[in-house]
């Protein structure tokens with residue numbers, strides 16, 4: 001693949017002693033930002049007075065989608081619903097493990113209708129959907145690693161949802177509590193890179209959750225505040241390629257040194273709503289592959 005040529009050369013030239021990374025092809029669900037806008041504010045990034053450029057949002061999103069396709073991933077699309085300007089953030093639409101779908105139930109009324117819209121897509125496509133009892137914002141707060149689910153709480157997802165997710169999805173859930181309003185979803189503060197490898201910004205978590213993360217992932221990449229503030233942790237990894245904002249320069253260096261191939265993306269329009277590449281990407285983990293990260 002064209003784009004991979006220089007990263008591949010770079011990693012083989014200086015790759016001594018680094019783990020070699022393998023891609024596991026992914027199945028994603030995305031939603032075009034044709035109705036994207038910032039008309040309400042439910043996180044500190046959103047300023048309705050600031051103008052948005054929907055055409056630019058669509059172009060940036062299209063680039064993300066073609067990157068996924070170019071890397072060999074499958075991308076499904078859900079029809080965008082007028083009046084739901086944040087529906088582009090597909091990660092919030094559900095959590096899918098082993099072909100089972102836990103529906104989303106949004107904290108704010110402005111996004112409430114997105115939950116049923118995503119649940120309907122999954123039902124129409126033959127998935128088993130559990131209608132969530134407790135508030136949860138899908139993969140915004142549920143990140144699946146090789147053998148567990150890391151679950152955020154503090155701003156959006158209700159802690160009681162964690163037990164519901166564990167019961168329905170059948171993987172142990174580890175609760176992590178967020179404290180910095182800029183990093184209101186877990187996927188803005190932590191990214192899963194491979195089975196049991198993550199990167200995260202410690203300052204986004206309570207001391208207790210930081211301890212949990214240190215114990216689980218002693219070798220994790222720790223992001224600087226600068227990297228977190230440009231949404232560097234809102235990254236999508238396929239086990240080898242890691243798509244993240246090009247401004248997250250420290251993380252990009254750290255990823256190279258661990259044998260990953262970082263790919264910079266620009267989603268500046270969507271950042272006006274507090275989202276980037278991971279927010280736009282819902283992973284459909286099928287039955288055959290179970291819950292691998």
Ligand code: ARG
Nearest residue numbers: 043089091140185273275279
């Ligand atoms: N404006 C949206 C909200 O505040 C952004 C969601 C970003 N999604 C994510 N997975 N972090 O809900």
